[in-house]
Amino acid sequence: xxxEMTDTTTTRVIEIxxxxxxxxxxxxxxxxxxxxxxxxSLGLVESxxxxxxxxxxxxxxxxxxxxxSDFDISSVAxxxxxxxxxxxxxxx
Amino acid sequence: MRRVVITGQGTINALGRNVPQTLExxxxxxxxxxxxxxxxVERLSIRIGAQVKGYDPEAHFxxxxxALFDRFTQFTMLAAAEAIGQxxxxxxxxxxxxxxxxxxxxxxxxxxxDENYRSVxxxxxxxxxxxxxxxxxxxxxxxxxxxxxxxxxxxxxxxxACASSNHAMGQAMQMIRGGMADVMVAGxxxxxxxxxxxxxxxxxxxxxxxxxxxxxxxxxxMVQGEGAAVFVFEEYEHAKARGADILAEIxxxxxxxxxxxxxMPSKQGAARAITGALRDxxxxxxDICYINAHGTGTAANDKSECAAVADAFGHHADDLMISSTxxxxxxxxxxxxxxxxxxxxxxxxxxxxxxxxxxxDADPECALDVVPNEAREAKVGATLSNAFAFGGLNAVLAxxxxx
Numbered sequence: 001x002x003x004e005m006t007d008t009t010t011t012r013v014i015e016i017x018x019x020x021x022x023x024x025x026x027x028x029x030x031x032x033x034x035x036x037x038x039x040x041s042l043g044l045v046e047s048x049x050x051x052x053x054x055x056x057x058x059x060x061x062x063x064x065x066x067x068x069s070d071f072d073i074s075s076v077a078x079x080x081x082x083x084x085x086x087x088x089x090x091x092x
Numbered sequence: 093m094r095r096v097v098i099t100g101q102g103t104i105n106a107l108g109r110n111v112p113q114t115l116e117x118x119x120x121x122x123x124x125x126x127x128x129x130x131x132x133v134e135r136l137s138i139r140i141g142a143q144v145k146g147y148d149p150e151a152h153f154x155x156x157x158x159a160l161f162d163r164f165t166q167f168t169m170l171a172a173a174e175a176i177g178q179x180x181x182x183x184x185x186x187x188x189x190x191x192x193x194x195x196x197x198x199x200x201x202x203x204x205x206d207e208n209y210r211s212v213x214x215x216x217x218x219x220x221x222x223x224x225x226x227x228x229x230x231x232x233x234x235x236x237x238x239x240x241x242x243x244x245x246x247x248x249x250x251x252x253a254c255a256s257s258n259h260a261m262g263q264a265m266q267m268i269r270g271g272m273a274d275v276m277v278a279g280x281x282x283x284x285x286x287x288x289x290x291x292x293x294x295x296x297x298x299x300x301x302x303x304x305x306x307x308x309x310x311x312x313x314m315v316q317g318e319g320a321a322v323f324v325f326e327e328y329e330h331a332k333a334r335g336a337d338i339l340a341e342i343x344x345x346x347x348x349x350x351x352x353x354x355x356m357p358s359k360q361g362a363a364r365a366i367t368g369a370l371r372d373x374x375x376x377x378x379d380i381c382y383i384n385a386h387g388t389g390t391a392a393n394d395k396s397e398c399a400a401v402a403d404a405f406g407h408h409a410d411d412l413m414i415s416s417t418x419x420x421x422x423x424x425x426x427x428x429x430x431x432x433x434x435x436x437x438x439x440x441x442x443x444x445x446x447x448x449x450x451x452x453d454a455d456p457e458c459a460l461d462v463v464p465n466e467a468r469e470a471k472v473g474a475t476l477s478n479a480f481a482f483g484g485l486n487a488v489l490a491x492x493x494x495x
Contacts, residue, residue, distance in 0.1 A: 042355065045297050058137075063297040064313045064391040 009055075009087065013080045016050045030077035037076075041066075044073065051079075057086045095328035096268045097494065098339045098437065100181075102174025104167050105319030105421045105431050106142035110174050114431075115438050117420065118446040119467045124421050125304060125315050131210075132287040138299045141285050142317030142422025160223055161236065162201035163283035167320035167427075168233035169240065172277060175322045176241055179336065181275065183242045192245035192273050193237045194264040195322070196256025196280030198426030199289060200249075201228030206288040233281055237322075245273045254386070255347075256280050256426035257321075258479035258487035261433065262345035264325050265489075274327045279430035281320035290316065296355070298390050304423070306387035306416035306448050307394050307462040309455035314388040317422020321430035328495065338494040340440045343474075344373020350484030357393055357480050362400035365486035369476060370404075373490035377408045380490075381472040382439045384432045385462075386480045387416020387448065388423055397478065398458040413470065415463040419450040429479040433489070436475040440493045445470050 011025070018025040021037040028037065034044060041063060048059050048071075059082075061069045071086075072078040103110065106124025107117035117124070124142040133139055149158050149166055161169065183191050204227045211217045226232060231249040238247045246267055250260040257280025264278035284290070293299055293316065300313035331338055346368025350361030370377060386397055394416075402409045417435050424431055435446040444467055451464035477489045 045295075048297070049295065061297055062300075062312055064300075064311065 009084055010080050012054055013051065013083055014076065016047055016054060017076060017079070020047045028076060030080065031075055033075050034073060051083055055083060055087050057083070057090045059086060094269050094271060095495070096265045096325050096342045097328050097331050098323050098342060099326045099331050099336045100175035100179040100324030101321070101339060101434060101437060102171040102178070103319065103321040103431060103434060104144060104170045105321070105424065106144055106317055107421050111434060114434060118417060118435055118438065119444055121447045121449045121466055122420060123449055124317065128285060128290070130286055136287065136290050136294060138290055138294050138301060140301065140315055141290070142315065143285050144319055159221070160227055162204045162227045162232060164197055164199070164201060164281045164320070165233040165236055167283060167318070168195060168281040168322060169236060171279065171281070171320040171322035172237045172241070175324050176277065179324045179326070181324065188242045188244045190245055190273055191243045191275040191277070192247045192267065193234050193243050193277040194246070194248060194250060194260045195234045195237070195278065196250045196252070196258070196260035196426045196430065197230055197233065197282055198251055198253050198256050199282060199284045200230035201232060202284045202289045203286045204228040206286040209288065237277055241277070243277060251426065252485045252487070253481035253483055254423070254425055254428060255479040255481035255485050255487040256429070258429035258477065258489055259347060261323065261429065261489060262347060262487055265342050265345055268325055268327050274330050276325045277322060278325055279320065279322035280427040282425045282427035283318045284425060285316060285318045300389065303450050304389040304419045305450040305452060306385065306389045306419055307398070307455060307458040308451045309453035311389045311391065311394065314390050314418070314423045317418070317424045319421070319424055319431060320427050321434055323430070323433065340437050340494055341492045342489060343492045344369040344371070344375060344490030345488070346372055347485070347487045350486070352484055354484070355482050357396040358484060359396045359399045359403065361484055361486050362397060362478070362480050363403040365488040366400060366404040366476065366478065369488040369490040373492070375474055375490055377405045379474045380405070380412055380476055381470060381474065382436070382445055383412060383414040383476045383478060384435050385414050385416040386478045387418055389416070389418060393480065395457045397480065398460055401460060409460060413445050413461050413463050413468070415446055415448040417446045419448055429477060429487070433477050436477050436491050439470070439472040439475050440491060443469050443471055445472070
């Protein structure tokens with residue numbers, strides 16, 4: 001296990017993504033993309049919902065143009081980083 | 093074969109309280125989308141829609157009727173009154189049994205549901221009004237139309253999400269053609285602009301926060317609207333015999349299922365519906381001058397719809413006009429095909445093509461003549477109206493100039 005994966009935010013995000021991909025969390029690595037994991041557009045929208053619920057944050061994401069949303073979904077690592085940013089920004 | 097013509101049209105939507113107002117707005121390319129106004133709107137992230145503003149139910153209906161008519165039924169009754177009034181038809185005796193009503197809606201009495209859930213869940217009340225069920229049921233509007241105008245023939249409601257009213261009008265047309273009825277009232281209605289209605293759509297993340305821009309490269313989602321449009325379909329000889337003013341002929345209809353995905357559209361399913369409607373109407377691709385697109389302003393629909401049109405029409409796709417009027421009246425979900433049929437009839441009767449407003453940047457994946465931003469004059473002999481629903485259910489109608 002890499003060092004980044006030891007923090008709880010990372011672990012939780014990976015658990016959410018793994019559940020959507022029907023994989024064990026241990027089989028999801030940070031450099032993978034959602035496409036690598038077989039997560040389609042509906043799976044992505046569900047993952048984002050689960051992330052919002054888990055971290056009590058609001059994720060800016062429009063399914064019409066995922067690449068232009070402020071929320072970077074280009075890889076698992078990018079999603080973890082984006083979630084961490086949002087958790088910090090939206091902590092109140 | 094029995095032919096079917098349209099002899100009455102009525103509407104209420106964000107662009108106007110009747111057909112003349114709506115067509116004027118379409119000619120001018122006016123936008124009916126604005127800030128939503130209803131309880132708890134501040135808890136939504138999507139706060140725009142094409143709402144019927146300044147609408148007062150008491151100006152149209154008495155207390156007893158308001159107790160029974162959800163907003164979607166009220167809209168239907170107003171549109172039906174305009175459409176049936178225009179025909180001058182009245183229904184009694186044999187005539188009543190040969191006339192029916194088929195309407196589309198997706199959410200039915202959504203405002204009634206929302207208000208009453210709020211009352212029992214949020215306010216903790218343990219009693220609801222006795223008419224909640226007859227008010228919210230999806231067939232309430234069709235039933236009230238049949239009661240008000242004494243239509244005793246085939247009558248029901250169709251719910252196929254965004255294709256509901258096209259499916260309803262297609263059914264009505266086939267019933268006249270097949271001999272089940274001589275006159276059918278058909279169309280659709282939707283009134284989903286309430287907290288619960290928009291909150292549910294928000295979840296899907298396909299709604300735009302700022303504008304509906306169909307076919308534009310910078311489009312970012314759909315915007316909901318509300319309202320109704322209702323038509324009177326009549327068997328051609330029946331209409332001719334009484335010297336009716338015929339607005340257009342409805343010549344073809346086809347429906348298909350993608351059988352693939354619950355939300356993502358399929359080019360093949362849409363193309364098969366388009367080709368089917370042409371074939372059913374005895375039309376060649378070259379006969380179609382104008383298509384009123386489904387054109388929701390989502391990335392997925394507009395791209396797939398343009399590809400379907402290109403497939404179905406071949407080289408003629410570059411010669412025809414295709415516009416989405418949703419940027420003006422919003423997406424009326426189960427009522428949308430009905431309001432959009434008004435634009436098709438305007439094209440046939442007045443030679444005016446309603447524009448796709450809000451168009452800013454060309455998208456190579458939507459490289460058709462989308463009539464950007466300004467209405468255009470054109471001689472139109474035949475049109476199509478597309479509707480492609482969530483669930484992959486497609487319904488396309490083909491219209492011709494009045495015979």
